[in-house]
Amino acid sequence: MTESASSRFVFDPSAGKxxxxxxxxVPQRWYAHLILIISVIIITFPMxxxxxxxxxxxxxxxxxKFTPGxxxxxxxxxxxxxxxxxRFMLNSFIIALLIAVGKTIMSVLAGLGLVYFRYPGKWxxxxxxxxxxxxxxxVLLIALYRRVVSFDAWPHPYVALTLPLLASATGVFIFRQHxxxxxxxxxxxxxxxxASPLQFLFRVLIPLSWNTIGALMVIxxxxxxxxxxxxxxxxxxxxxxxxxxxxxxLTQNVEVGDNFGPMMMGVIITxxxxxxxxxxxxxxxxxxxALTRDK
Amino acid sequence: xxxIAYSVHPILVTLVGAVLGAGxxxxxxxxxxxxxxxxxxxxxxxxxxxxxxxxxxxxxxCMFQSDQKSEDIMVGWIAVALGLMLTxxxxxxxxxxxxxxxxxxxxxxxxxxxxxxxxxxxxxxxxLSPTILVLIFFVYLPMFDTLRFSTFLxxxxxxxxxxxxxxxxxxxxSDVDYHSNLFxxxxxxxxxxxxxxxxxLLIASMLNQPIRGASLYRTLLIWPYAISPIxxxxxxxxxxxxxxxxxxxxxxxxxxxxxxxxxxxxAAQISVVLASVWNVIGFNxxxxxxxxxxxxxxxxxxxxxxxxxxxxxxxxxxxxxxSPFTFFLIVTNTIYAFFDTxxxxxxxxxxxxxxxxxxxxxxxxxxxxxxxxxxxSTAQSLILFLIVVGITIVQFRVGQRRVQYxxx
Numbered sequence: 001m002t003e004s005a006s007s008r009f010v011f012d013p014s015a016g017k018x019x020x021x022x023x024x025x026v027p028q029r030w031y032a033h034l035i036l037i038i039s040v041i042i043i044t045f046p047m048x049x050x051x052x053x054x055x056x057x058x059x060x061x062x063x064x065k066f067t068p069g070x071x072x073x074x075x076x077x078x079x080x081x082x083x084x085x086x087r088f089m090l091n092s093f094i095i096a097l098l099i100a101v102g103k104t105i106m107s108v109l110a111g112l113g114l115v116y117f118r119y120p121g122k123w124x125x126x127x128x129x130x131x132x133x134x135x136x137x138x139v140l141l142i143a144l145y146r147r148v149v150s151f152d153a154w155p156h157p158y159v160a161l162t163l164p165l166l167a168s169a170t171g172v173f174i175f176r177q178h179x180x181x182x183x184x185x186x187x188x189x190x191x192x193x194x195a196s197p198l199q200f201l202f203r204v205l206i207p208l209s210w211n212t213i214g215a216l217m218v219i220x221x222x223x224x225x226x227x228x229x230x231x232x233x234x235x236x237x238x239x240x241x242x243x244x245x246x247x248x249x250l251t252q253n254v255e256v257g258d259n260f261g262p263m264m265m266g267v268i269i270t271x272x273x274x275x276x277x278x279x280x281x282x283x284x285x286x287x288x289x290a291l292t293r294d295k
Numbered sequence: 296x297x298x299i300a301y302s303v304h305p306i307l308v309t310l311v312g313a314v315l316g317a318g319x320x321x322x323x324x325x326x327x328x329x330x331x332x333x334x335x336x337x338x339x340x341x342x343x344x345x346x347x348x349x350x351x352x353x354x355x356x357c358m359f360q361s362d363q364k365s366e367d368i369m370v371g372w373i374a375v376a377l378g379l380m381l382t383x384x385x386x387x388x389x390x391x392x393x394x395x396x397x398x399x400x401x402x403x404x405x406x407x408x409x410x411x412x413x414x415x416x417x418x419x420x421x422x423l424s425p426t427i428l429v430l431i432f433f434v435y436l437p438m439f440d441t442l443r444f445s446t447f448l449x450x451x452x453x454x455x456x457x458x459x460x461x462x463x464x465x466x467x468x469s470d471v472d473y474h475s476n477l478f479x480x481x482x483x484x485x486x487x488x489x490x491x492x493x494x495x496l497l498i499a500s501m502l503n504q505p506i507r508g509a510s511l512y513r514t515l516l517i518w519p520y521a522i523s524p525i526x527x528x529x530x531x532x533x534x535x536x537x538x539x540x541x542x543x544x545x546x547x548x549x550x551x552x553x554x555x556x557x558x559x560x561x562a563a564q565i566s567v568v569l570a571s572v573w574n575v576i577g578f579n580x581x582x583x584x585x586x587x588x589x590x591x592x593x594x595x596x597x598x599x600x601x602x603x604x605x606x607x608x609x610x611x612x613x614x615x616x617x618s619p620f621t622f623f624l625i626v627t628n629t630i631y632a633f634f635d636t637x638x639x640x641x642x643x644x645x646x647x648x649x650x651x652x653x654x655x656x657x658x659x660x661x662x663x664x665x666x667x668x669x670x671x672s673t674a675q676s677l678i679l680f681l682i683v684v685g686i687t688i689v690q691f692r693v694g695q696r697r698v699q700y701x702x703x
Contacts (some may be wrong), residue, residue, distance in 0.1 A: 033502040040515045046530045046573065047522075048540060051534060064544045108426045113422030116408070117415040124398070125423060132434045136686050138634040138656060139680045142663040142672045143440035144433060146451070164433035167426045181646050184408025197418050226523035228638045233664050244525045244638065251529050251642045260533060267529050274521040282514065287644050 022096060054264040061260040075265040079250065085266060087239060087249065088246035093273065095162060095231075095242060096224030102166040103220045104213055111175025112201055127174070133169045137230065145233055157240055159229060163226075171216055178212045191248070214284030218277060225274050243270050300361040303368060308351060308359060309344045312379060316343020319383055323391070330394030338390050341382075342548040343349050346382035350374040356445060366465035369436035374461070377681075417561065445674040454483040463674035472650065473658060473675070480655040484516060484632035485574060486568040492624055495579030497615075500609070502580070503587040513584060520645065521576035524635050531570035560651050563644050570639055575631050579624055586620035587613070619683075622690045629686050655679055 027033065053061055056069030080086040081182040114126055138146070144164060154160040183207075190200040206213070235241055250259075250266040278285070320339025324332055324406075351358070353376055392399055403557035410418070411495055445463055449456040467473050487520055519527070534542050535556035543553040557564045598608050614621075637656050640646060646653045653661070655675065665673025 027507075029504050029506050032504045035497065036506075036512045036516070040512060043516055043519060043573070045499060046534060049515060050530050050533065062539055064541060081703070083352055094613060109422040110393065110426040113419040116410050116531040117419040118409045119416045119419055125427070129430065132430055134684050135434055135438055136634060137678065138637075138659075139676050140434065140437040140441060141659065142669060142676060143437035143444060145664075146444075146669065147433075147437055147440060163429065167429035167434065172426060185414075187408040188409065191410060200410075200432065205550065226525075226638075227379045228523070228525055228641075229660065233660075245521055247523075247525050248642045249426050250640070257384060260539060263529060264533060267526050271522055274523075275518060278518060279514070294582050 006204075016269050034055070037254060047250075050264040050267045053260055054268050056261050058260055059132045068149075071261050075261040076261045079265045079269065083246065083250060083262065084239070084268075085246045085250075087271060088241055088243045089273070091240060092243035095158060096221050097225065098158065098162045098226075099165055099224035100217050100220040102162065103168045103171055104216055106166055107168050107171030107175050107216065108201075108206070108209070108213070110172040111179050112197065112205065113177040114147065114172070116197060116200070129167075131156065131167050131169075132167070133173075137165070140200065141233075148234065161227075161234055161276070165227075167249050168220070171197055171220070175209070177210060180255055182208065206231060211284050214281050218281045218285050222274050246270075301356065301359050302361045302363070303359040303371070303499050303530055305351070305356040308356065308371075308375060309347050312343040312345075312347025312375060313340040314343065315379060316340050316346065316383055316386075317612050319343070321386060324389055327394075329391065329483045335390070336362050338386055342382045342386035343379060345386075346379035347375045349378035349382060353403075354460060357458075358465075363460065364465065367461050367469050369468065370461040371638070373464075379605035387516050410615060441676055441680070444669050445677050447670045451668040451669060456670075459670070463670050466671075467674065467678070472653075473655075475650075476653045476655045476658045479651075480633050483562070483568060483636060483654065484569065484629040485579045487571050487632050488625055489580050490568070491572040491576045491628065492621070493529065495583050495624075498576075499583035499587055500687065501615070502584050513580075517577040517581050519574055520581060522574060524571075524574060524638035525642055527570050527574040531573070531639075532643050535566050535569075538551065549607065553702070557644055558648050560648065563648055567636065567643060570643060571632065571636055574639065575628060578630070582620050582624055583617070586617045590616050618693075622693055626686055626690045629681065 018028060022095075052066070052068060054075055055072040057071045058067065060069045060071075110129065148154075148160050148164065151160075179214065186204055190204055195203065226244060227242055230247070231242045232245055235245075247266050247270045250263045317336045317339040320335040320342070321332070324330060324335040350577060351371060357363070358367045358373075358374070381431065389399055409415070444456075446458060446460060447456045448459045449464075498516060502509055502516070506512075525688045534540050535557065537543060537553060540556065542556070547553055554562055556562045594612055595608055598612055603611070631652065634656050636654060640652050640657060644652045646657050656679065659672050659675045660681070662668050664676060666672075
């Protein structure tokens, strides 16, 4: 507060004049701070409360204690071992990684094919990809399920699960826009040096696209980690199920008792990986959006 | 073909389409005052006839046969109207491009810096083929299947299927339960759009001010975007429990009353809206902050020098310039409300009490997966598809108009 007062003294031409006391005590734009602090409290409260409950036993939950309980390790053990969440997390991690990496590679390649070559009917190809934006997976769910289960030579259920999700109109669109904002001199110079398109891709395009790649990876990892309905109907073997399925199974038999603690422990561990990914790659995420936004 | 009796003959249907098309094009010709009247009328009639045929002919005009019920005939006319909307829009935009002397199709190749050499097409095909193959097998084919099965009586596990014309759709017209599912989906998107978007805009404009710790605030406010609907539903199940919930505890202390949030009729729907708003607001804040950064500072400053108040600057400059972001968010929030709330409702209320929180997507799941009725559930999926197409077209149209005006 003193700092903001002194900075006002330096920068504000009206600082020499007499100002009311509250003006000097209350920071500038206090209303913005007030609104933001209230919003932060409301938005973060549910997660903090879940963290608190994850340490408690059911009697403590019903008594609305606001102190950490004693059941943290018991709840963690119940969730990770008894309810198999460790396994489900590993499954989801594999699926999310397959989806994020696969989608990014395919989008980068498609972006390359749409920008750096000359051929007739390019806009038809782009339209063919882009129009799938209006066909969300949930609309196709029943027909896709029927088609996927009618083919019985899948090497692994996860191939059947992830392969249909690998094409991304959003990803192709973002990389096409990103490549089109790059100076054409880059590929001219690469061609003069005799580089092949693949060399150009690996030596020039990808090193210049890490922000966009990072941003897309975050979105796609979250998309993969949050998959629920598609694995729910597709996977028959319960040991192969995903973390979101495990999470909903924790909410199902509340009548067993002693349940809210493990349920919220499930909430915490299910949310931890996407939050970590989001926090680590936040800068790339914002920059990647800034890049795609400019054009 | 001759011995089938029709209550509305296919020729009549085609003629109606042609007359409507010619009429619409005459109206466009009068509105724009560009091009030849006769060509407009001719192309309009062709486009109308094509539109009337587009969705009815592949089914053999079955909905207009005399043994069909009046609901089926109604669905038939709806199909004619949908076909007309499609063909009339495409033909009119092409024809008026022609009248104005513009290129009919987008230019194929405007890329400077493309690779020279004979193998361009080969390279491009190799780079594009993974995406195109996956799209053909797992998006276009299922889309075609969805269209086909919606006219079938088909079940999972049963090998036999039967063509039943548009019965899956015409039965929807009198299915009161399905109407309330659709209504709930729309009400949910309305609630989410009103609450989550206005709050996000308020928060984002505060974040956009030059204040200390803005990036910390931003991180603390955006993160619910990373949370899955299942987790959001689980947390709100805890918060809103009748005896266990902290919200009722607070209400009890303050007013001495408890609300049965998840088990009574309007409260359960309100609970779903609250949980959804919490789940999407981070995403909305993210895009509104990005949008606010695109607004030129000098524009706001010069308005402020001209004496515009903060509210005037917001209403006249900021909000109109944000409209691309607003329309984008309306579309994404509607899609969230229609599809992604499934997981949230699955854990929060399981569609209850008495099916009052069944959204249209939940109905697709129950009909298609739990009741194994492929025909009915693909027909319901197509309704959802039409809604997505509808809001996308509206967004595209409005967005385009804004871009034209906003070329400052």
